Amino acid sequence: MVKLTVNDRQHEVDAPGDTPLLYVLRDYLELHAAKYGCGLGQCGSCTVMVDGVAVFSCVTPVMLLEGKKVTTVEGLGTAENPGPMQRAFIEEQAAQCGYCIPGMMMRAQALLQRNPRASDEEIRTHMQPNLCRCGTHARILRAVRRAAGLIQTAEAAPAVRSAAR
């Protein structure tokens, strides 16, 4: 039995401690945003935030997460009420096949929560671990920049605070 906090909700999951967080999210909690890509922590499609830091959930055994806070794309907003990161990706139409996008959003969120005024250079460096095979990088970068703008506006502030909590 593993206790963990995901998107501000407490869960007790009947999974062995060495189960990757990704499997717990998808198979036990039915949170399907984070994707299985390479399973080796090399592509970034499984990226989520743990205590505000972007991590590869496919290589993170859940036993490490007791007392830590996990945030997934589901924690950034809903389809009806998308958060600033989600809005930015929709408005820039940043997805081609979309498989990498939840990971991209979570890695970008980790950066912008820490530094909403990140420069283009910082954004590029920070986003490097996440791969997109469709090649929509230019749009993804525009979306991250747009999200940075939204996060800095008062309108978007409540959603950011909830994601950061």
Place this chain on the structure above:
Amino acid sequence: MRTRNIAFSLLALVVLGGGAFAAYAWHPAIDPIDPPRRESFDPALVRRGAQLAALGNCNVCHTVPGGQVFAGGLALPTPFGTIYSTNITPDPETGIGRWSEAAFARSMRAGLDRDGSHLYPAFPYNHFTLVSDEDNRALYAYLMTRDPVRAPARENDLPFPLNQRFVLAGWKLLFFREGPYRPAQDQGEEWNRGAYLAEGLGHCGACHTPRNALGAEKRGEHYAGGEAEGWHAYAINAASAAAVPWTTDSMFDYLRRGWHEHHGIARGPMAPVTANMAYVPEEDARAVAAYTVASMGQPSAERQRRAEALLAARGPVGGGARPAASDSQTVPASGGEPGAAIYAGACATCHEAGRPLPFGGINLAFSSGVRGESPENLINVVLNGLPAAEGERAPIMPGFRGVLDDAQLVALLSHLRARFGEAPAWEGLDKAVREARSGDRLASSRPTDSVQAAPADPTQRGTTW
């Protein structure tokens, strides 16, 4: 009368001594020249210079990552303060454009600026002094035919009196012996070639030999293991901790590729060294390998036996040795102590998958990181991972900074040391982990961009697809 005589003698001694020191410390400037035209250099000499510059790793210190090659400006943290590397492009105002070949050769041989002032030994002239006149000529030809970059040198950040360059004359008096290299008569040609390159341009000892309180390499502890930018440079003498003793072949492969399945992966400041070694002539790389392996001496029969047992126990490695199925990501939890459980859950899926290096994780029984004298390297790699190199085949590992807290990391590393290290537990592991995490000890992770931007011979290191 007697007291007066003694006082007078003492005074004379001080004056004479001071005068002698001043004469020793003072060196004339060498006149500036008009920058030589590119066409005045023989292309073959320039090409040889490029290979020598790769052997000397000039690009590594004289380039800011992502910046212009050889334009300097890289901060070199030392226990005494920060020194910034200088611009060695042929820019007449901010680089070495007005240096004659004599001034360049003198800087290499004697550690002097063109104006006669002493250079800080962060520029490893205690090694470069061994370089032959002929090789200095080639290096000069190579550097003077690069694109000039206007980039003024940054002021060093050193306290008084270390910011006074004449102090360095005293340092040189104590620790510096001028070259050039003299071949050892009792050794063969390859050994001598390797010694010339490794002790000279290659300056291996700058990292792999420990330093004394004044920052000089300790004479009696050649290659006994040292420090470099937050990383431990392994002992490469008889104290080498390698699970499988190095051979000339394995060292050659490691130096050229940056990894070897019996040892692990070059990272930190060694990564750009191996990237450079890929460009140097094969016989030079082989000589360096032969010489460094000779420095480790003949491994004992017991060590050899253990290595063979380890290799035999490892089982098959290679493509398809153990196919990675979609359900192969979970390894049965070994239970018991927390470090073992973390290893099984977070590490074993790659490190026991049997996929070959560089993409598969090394079997940790072979890893120098687990066996080395200090936990620094293992901490750095577990926290920060091995970032992918751009545009080339290279190892990669995700970092675990975001998920492992200090206690979990200590538990994991203690387990790895006990299970794979064949060595006593590291002392001060808790403290080392805390420092690495808090940023008190910064570990460099240099991209190999600067190496790719100044290849000596790009044809030797192409992508294989």
